[in-house]
Amino acid sequence: KAGVTQTPRYLIKTRGQQVTLSCSPISGHRSVSWYQQTPGQGLQFLFEYFSETQRNKGNFPGRFSGRQFSNSRSEMNVSTLELGDSALYLCASSLALAGKNIQYFGAGTRLSVL
Amino acid sequence: AQTVTQSQPEMSVQEAETVTLSCTYDTSESDYYLFWYKQPPSRQMILVIRQEAYKQQNATENRFSVNFQKAAKSFSLKISDSQLGDAAMYFCASTGANSKLTFGKGITLSVRP
Numbered sequence: 001k002a003g004v005t006q007t008p009r010y011l012i013k014t015r016g017q018q019v020t021l022s023c024s025p026i027s028g029h030r031s032v033s034w035y036q037q038t039p040g041q042g043l044q045f046l047f048e049y050f051s052e053t054q055r056n057k058g059n060f061p062g063r064f065s066g067r068q069f070s071n072s073r074s075e076m077n078v079s080t081l082e083l084g085d086s087a088l089y090l091c092a093s094s095l096a097l098a099g100k101n102i103q104y105f106g107a108g109t110r111l112s113v114l
Numbered sequence: 115a116q117t118v119t120q121s122q123p124e125m126s127v128q129e130a131e132t133v134t135l136s137c138t139y140d141t142s143e144s145d146y147y148l149f150w151y152k153q154p155p156s157r158q159m160i161l162v163i164r165q166e167a168y169k170q171q172n173a174t175e176n177r178f179s180v181n182f183q184k185a186a187k188s189f190s191l192k193i194s195d196s197q198l199g200d201a202a203m204y205f206c207a208s209t210g211a212n213s214k215l216t217f218g219k220g221i222t223l224s225v226r227p
Contacts, residue, residue, distance in 0.1 A: 033214070043205065043217040056214050088157060100147065103215060105159035
């Protein structure tokens with residue numbers, strides 16, 4: 001069974017631009033969660049989607065948004081990029097709502113904002 | 115709200131020896147789960163071990179085991195017979211009814227040949 005796939009692996013953008021990251025969960029998994037990893041703040045939860053609905057949201061500004069499609073694939077969008085958005089963005093999938101269910105992570109998308 | 119604390123930023127262990135990574139947590143939830151994840155240089159987060167808080171028995175997974183002290187809110191990871199491939203960053207994490215994983219800052223483990 002294929003694992004969690006995140007595309008692209010690397011992105012370079014400039015301030016003010018917007019970016020879309022993609023995540024394909026493990027087949028059969030219906031929940032997708034997104035995390036931001038930076039050296040200073042560590043791993044922080046962005047949001048979780050289940051059955052195309054946002055179920056949980058972290059403490060990030062509205063510039064960060066996401067969605068989930070009927071095939072459970074998820075996209076995350078960041079608008080008006082800032083230098084501080086440079087980070088590794090990790091996606092994780094689980095069979096049902098995360099929490100009791102183990103989350104399996106993708107390899108991440110490394111975003112650099114110049 | 116949940117908090118997870120990993121106070122040691124780095125540790126080193128000799129190959130074939132045993133090492134224990136510390137973690138403490140705080141939660142107001144009665145039903146919660148604790149995890150250790152490994153992140154090697156490839157950046158892929160890999161689940162090492164999972165503990166259900168309602169289970170008194172400590173989880174084990176081959177060379178990996180935990181010491182779960184519920185009253186003390188402590189959840190340490192013991193790696194036995196350390197191997198070079200164990201070198202990575204290790205994160206302790208917890209989750210409760212609100213579903214999100216709360217991670218500690220992580221600890222970098224190096225293995226000396």
